[in-house]
Amino acid sequence: MSRTYLGEFEELVLLAVALLEQQPTGAYGVSIADELKQRTGRTTSVTGVHVVLYRLEEKGLVCSELGGATLARGGRRKRLFSLTAAGQQVLQEMRQLRLAFWESLPTLFFS
């Protein structure tokens, strides 16, 4: 079975979408960039996040709609992203994969 390949940054963005779409801010460029910066400590550019989001959308892992214009945005709408079923599944598979690895590592590794 061919699996959708995800890079590390893509995976983080995907996770951020999953987290933020539950919250009142919603998942869009700035909120995702902020979230990632807060969690990883890396500065992430909004344009970079955008490009990754578009790629994820092309792969069918997220879907999007326009909305939520505010004054701070100069009256421009934002693109709000949410996970698709396929996206949820990919995240699940990732998690499984990683967990399987961790479980087979000897405990010695942690000491």
Place this chain on the structure above:
Amino acid sequence: MKKPSTRPTPQGPPRWAARLLRWLTPAGLLEELQGDLQEQFSRRLEQVGPSRARWWYGREALKVIRPYYLRRRAAELAQLLIDRFRKRPDHYHSFLKPETHSSPVISLPMLRNHLKMAFRTLSRNKLYTALNMAGLAFGITCFLLVGLYLFDELTFDQQHGNAGRIYRVIQHKNQKGEVSTLAGGSYKLAAEAGKILTEVENTTRLSRPGRANLINPENPVNFQETITNADENFLQIFDFPLLLGDRKTALAEPNSIVINEELAMRLFGHTQVLGKTLEFSHLDAPLKVTGVLKNHPRNSSFNFNSLVSEATFRSSEFFRQTMAGDWSSTNFSVYVLLKPNTSAEAVSTKLTKLTLANFKPEVGTSLSFSLQALKDIHLYSEGITDGARNSNVEAMAQGSPFYIRIFWFIALFVLCIAGINYMNLSTARASNRLKEIGIRKSVGAERSALIYQFLVEALLITGLSAVLALVLVNVLLPFLNQLVDKQLSLGLGTDYRIWLMTLAATLLMGLLSGSYPALLLSGFRPVLLLKGMKINSQGSLSLRKALVVFQFTISTVLIIGTIVLFRQVQFMKTAHLGFNKNLLVVIDVNTGAARDHFETIKTSMTQIPSVKQVSVSSRVPGEWKTIRRVKINPQGKADDPQVAYLIGADKDFLNTFEVKLLQGRNFVNPADSTAVLLNETAARLLNITEPSDQPVEIPAMARGSEFEPVLIDNSPFKARVIGIVKDFHFQSLHDKIEPLVVAYHQNPIHGIDYYTARIDATGIPETLEKLKAVMMKADPDEPFEYHFLDQQLARFYVEDARRQTLLIWVALATIFIACLGLFGLATFSAEQRIKEIGVRKVLGASVADLATLLSMDFLKLVLIANGIAFPIAWWGTGQWLQGYAYHIDLEWWMFAGASLLAVGIALLTVSYQSIKAALANPVKSLRSE
């Protein structure tokens, strides 16, 4: 330094960044990105302040420059273009449109594929790529060089804001059959035209009365400057940029002078000279500097380095009597500024009427005026005499329409031929690519895609060639500059129009030369291609042959032309002029003191041991200043005067110049002040065979183009002929020897202007120092100006030498291109006949036989080209030599030599391919059938 506090602090994101976003972001994605960045920006504004926030915004915006956005944006714009072209309604753009569907013609993966294929093809056939690039780069280089030259020539005097409305007044006069065209007008004409004619916005007068010393009293150095007088309107009509001073008032006051940077540096050592004074050798009161002009750009017809206000002279008695009320003279260059949308012809007519209303010319003389546009002054002033300059002021430098024509020819010829050669080479080797095309077609390539592929290839190679050409141009420019005496450059500072032209030429050349193979090759049926079809190209083969013949014809003509011109220049440089031009030092006489004491000065000069002879004269042979002309007739035959040149000279003139006296005697003493010598031509004209004090009359003389009476009472100057000298070339060899009268130095027509000393060949610098000392002793104000006569004479032929160099280069260029064409043809034919050669070889033909067989074909073409070239060259060079009064004869060896050269070069070019084909192992060519 304190910053101005009133500057508003911009609160928004940087404008350039916002613009960048708009340009580069695909339309569907722009809004959200802008929104996100704006949101981030307004937050940062509070957190870190405006400057940091703006910096962040810029950084973010720059990140739009990434392939993901750029590719989509490019595809989007292309689509937009195509839609507009096809007049289709703008159908909906989905947010993430698969890019492969964007267009069958311009799609990015296809373009990438084409580029990749092009690179592969080019790098697989290195020889062809090199040949093609050499040819194309060469073509573009020539085109660029010529473009730069033409641009410079055609933008002469265009730097003035009103350039399109400025005209120069030209006077046409017909005086009893003597036609003269003068650039000039009278004082009143300029003064009244501006007031009376409604179409004229403003007029200005300029005059160049001669040379004089301009001296900085703090640091006096004697140097003769060419003086230009201008009225107060001059700087308002023309925008000569002023570094210092006010253009409205600079020339208004008497005793004002405006100088340019170069003169300021020379006189004062710096340019902050406003308000300083200068002494002027012809005026009592000093001149005040009221302005400093920038130096003239290279493409300016005007070359004055100072302007003295006309007001300075208006109060003088001489000026009031001769100029102020005058309608008839041509002592001023008059420029008029017309109101917008006025016809110059209408104004010309009015100017003529205006003058004729105030001034009646003599019976039999007709007078009219015309206006010459400022932009035409540089290139189209042939035959127009500058009326407002003294004979000792150099004429305005003129452009040469001859060069413009030659250069146009070269540019177009070289570019065309280079393009055609490319076309030729690529069709010639198309047989190699037929299989590729066949396969592409059978797997579904549309014809348009194939055409597109070939065009991309052609554009790629022209693009690369253009880059190469840019490098070449910069390498070659110094040589061209030397040749045409200009300062052209190609770099970032070059006018944008030149770059546009380059781009257009490259694109056009790429498209045109790529289109023929593209259309030809893409049209074949795939089955035929895969079956191993050979292009049946009788038609295109004869086209190619015709092209080679054409190229070699031109090359041969040019080689012959070069040989002929070379011989002619040699001839002119070495011809015997009738006098000995070597080791003659000519010293200018500029001041009255030097003129009055010339006997003393001459004696002191003669006493210098290394000086053999000294002579004084009004003019010397090889003169660039005008030699005065006179009307002369035997006594009593005043109704039929002849025109001759006149030089005033002393008794040592003949000895110093080594001019041969054929009959009669030389001048002896001041009693001979009415005696004249004639040259053979003048003697023939006056029917004098034996000089015996025949009385002759000289009623009129001309400084420029107009004759005037010699003596105030209108009676002729009566002279007697005492001797006849052998004809000598007192003018350049371009002209026939004219009749010449050598009058005694004390004559009423022209006083002395030069000392000429014949000196020893050794210790020349010391001799010059001694001569200078003599001059300085006589008059310390006199600058020591001298030149060697042979160098002066060589300047007559600078133009010819320049043309010769130019022609050599053109000849080389055409030969090079012709060789490229020939090489292409040889390659093509060797490839076509590869089987034939294999069979011949198997049957026993030797390598030499085969090489000869292959080469002979081309030799025939070159010989045909020679056959065509000979009559053309014979006729052309013959015509051309007619322009020289004294010229060489055409000889058979010039033609034979050129022919031999052409054949030799052609053989060298072809032999590589011929020998390669002949040496090839026949097994290779024959086994695959």
